[in-house]
Amino acid sequence: MVIVFVLVALLVLAVLVAANWYVWRRLFRDTTERPGPVRRAGAVLVAGGWVLAVGALVAERAGAPFPLQQVLAWPGFLWMALSIYLLLALLAGEAVRPLLRRLPERRAGGGAAAAEPRPEPVTVPEPSQPQPDPVAAPERQPSPSASEPPEPPHAVPDGPAPPAPSRRLFVSRVVAGAAAAAAVGTVGYGTYGVLRGPSVKRVTVPLAKLPRAAHGYRIVVVSDIHLGPVLGRGFAEKVVDTINATQPDLIAVVGDLVDGSVKDLGPAAAPLARLKARHGSYFVTGNHEYFSGAEQWVAEVRNLGLRPLENARTELPWFDLAGVNDVQGESEGHGPDFARALGDRDTTRACVLLAHQPVQIHEAVRHGVDLQLSGHTHGGQLWPGSLLAELANPTVAGLERYGDTQLYVSRGAGAWGPPTRVGAPSDITVIELAARDA
Template sequence: VDPAPRAPAPPAGPSRRLFVSRVVGGAAAAAAVGTVGYGTYGVLRGPGVKRVTVPLARLPRAAHGFRIAVVTDVHLGPVLGRGFAQKVVDTVNSTQPDLIAVVGDLVDGSVKDLGPAAAPLAQLRARHGSFFVTGNHEYFSGAEQWVREVRRLGLNPLENARTELPHFDLAGVNDIAGEREGEGPDYVKALGDRDRGRACVLLAHQPVQIHDAVDHGVDLQLSGHTHGGQLWPGNLVAGAANPTVSGLERYGDTQLYVSRGAGAWGPPTRVGAPSDITVIELASREA
């Protein structure tokens, strides 16, 4: 004899549905808080070091292994202050670079307010010196004053200018945001009369400046600006607005390296885009 059919379970009442929804919502909230908390901890503890080798066709054998420490998007301000600047400086110096490139968005505020926070930059040490170009945030914060201040701290501003190092040229251009003040990038001034037989590294804050770098025969452009996306939905915005969001890519005969940056803008939180100071090691094909 077949057993009697089992009666269907009564539908879940409102109290059970409410309980389940609260459990799911609570778990999602806990995961979000944990993720943001870990992302904030990652920013506040300071950037890690990333190492990338970049071969340059015109680099002579004598410059093989030349190391450039790339520092971008420190964003000193009310949250990331002098202590954070000291962490950045100590991390850079620990890599013992041949040259230091500070590629814009150093600050979010005036020299009057943030001068003490930036003071540790005077401790940067590299055999061929430290160089600086403006980012868009410098133009929100008084770019002219900051150029004077970083020079006072021992950095060499490259305002649409070039310096000839022993084995390659180092050039820098102002950020695009400077165009509003008549101080935008001038590639002809920085690169127009250079010897094209020498390798050239360009400091330019925004990755979109790569197209002008290609036109002027630059071998390698070093940029920041994107923060690697920092956190959602910033990654979507960064990807739509920039040709490269992070890492090394080639555009014709020019390579572009984009650092994720040392600090953070807005909430001091990164998710999926950890901060970094990148040590670029140049490689000669003659070596």
């Protein structure tokens, strides 16, 4: 097992090194004529960016001093996102590069044909004239007239004109510049989308067992806020204000609230105490809570007015609400326990389950759950990450049915790592329950 892990780690490292060498080559080596400061600066930028990125990840997971985490997080995580889209843009440029090389050739060919010089006429020499006698006095040349100005001296060039860059160098600079602009624009827009706060998404979910009196019941689902060294108290306030503006009947926080300890992030999470819902706010753990001190955070959210559902269930007026711990809790002996949360319930009542990861849907189906609410995937967060998320999750985002159980997966309100989303905008979802006979 250890050998397999080492081999996989070496393979990943080799791919990362090769990808970053390719980015440096296309951006800096191929756009310069000879070695010099530009190439050296490019090497420092690429290598230094990844040193900051790895440092940010290690500092967060190792619980380094929080100010150090903040210093490393912004440049390190943003470089991580930027390098992804630099690589993708440069790879796309490989398809354009041959076309750009041929285009000037065609133009030059047409121009050469149009501007082909005409043959000069052949001059026939005149018959030779008698040569003057060298002994004879030289013939007196007429002096220039005072009315005729002397011819100006010819300008002497300072030196040879600098050669124009080769076509290959010109094409490399065009492709590199376009790739850099595209990557910076993509990451900039994706970061702005996260920092401005999540949008509200509304989804209607019919439940066969829901009584008519509960038709239109609103559950706000928020997941993956990821308060940490990048997203702090100001972001939490935006999330709370957005949720309260929907006037929900119930609020479900389905995991990955934080990336850090209560000591460091307690003030950032404090705005959650302002959450308002007719039937209260509920919380279940996500995998990142177990990286951040799950027991302490469960106690903290309880102090903030949220009710943790640790493999537990509560009976609301028209349906049961249950919650299970995240699967990461198994490493601490606090994993999900569906039998404890759902085993003795009245199966004639509708049941809504809060479970952080979509993969828990299979247990939910076996226990007759009507609707599971999850997060975890971020919708992929950075395209084409959604393709990888599809391999690990039954549903990446949205509403799907598994037998008699429906699963809704939120893309999440925040972001992990880079504070950037591309192709997976953040959201807070208002689930409106619908009775079948309403």
